[in-house]
Amino acid sequence: MRNCVFAFLTLFAVMGSQAQTDSIQKNNFRKNEVKLNAIMLLFGAFEPSYEYNLSESSSVGMSLFVPFDDDNFDTNINYYISPYYRIFFGQKYAAGFFLEGFAMVNSIEHEYYNPSQGGNYNYWEKDVTDFALGFGLGGKWMTRGGFVFEVSGGIGRNLFNTNDSDYYDYSPIVGKFGFNLGFRF
Template identity: 30%
Template structure:
């Protein structure tokens, strides 16, 4: 009798596990908010992800930064650049079999922009040279990669931690060389 009860419990567990994965497979969209960027960098960063199948997903994320501390550092000359915005389309591949918690690898492209400052030499009417700071805007495109971990709670709320970086390609004399891709997202899958 105990043997049959044990087999029935195991069968029940497997049937529930299958139902949970089917529930996630039917929900192909997710909207996320980056909590880490909001707290640490005063940056608003939201994302949308579309799941194509169990292994692949595509998405787009966008961020806008208007931090008082970052502006002060830029104005005092501590930082050469002041990033303002970024738009990141991405492709992800799941490295695990489970759909409820898994590791992933990501490739992304980042269209980013902001302000930059440089020291330039100017010449006045008398022919005397002097140096002054010069500010202008920059825009660039970066390609990069990231790795991360995602966990679902009740098949609809997702927690996601990822870390990566990209390299700006076209305007590196003005833009930062490296674009970080770091976040702790809280999402809703539907």
């Protein structure tokens, strides 16, 4: 009987010490990340992001997109700000395959046409700000030193200005693509 009690107490002592070690290790993980979208930088746009890891399987973050070279980056986007939430399915802390839900405030330069007398059209450009909701997916890998590599993509839909026929080049669909390099600290 004493051997059973001793074995039982030893088992609980080992399990308790293991639980303490696991919780200490999880609390020591780095939770902040800064990243830069390398592909967009090559094409003439600056897209930094910040991400905070809430737990081993979820994080929140925000990215900012600003084009700086109109010759190489042929788009009508002025900027966007996009907060996001991610759920991870990997074995490592906040890494591996993920699903993402995002919101986006975007400003786009639209071509506006107005018919005039004689069948001609008056043309001008107008900045339109809109709000989109969307989802995405991707993968994140991290080295022991804290360097982060991430590939992601997403699609969303603008919620306002979608039925305005005055905008010639307006599309209610928005997209995000990232080939991000960064550091977790």
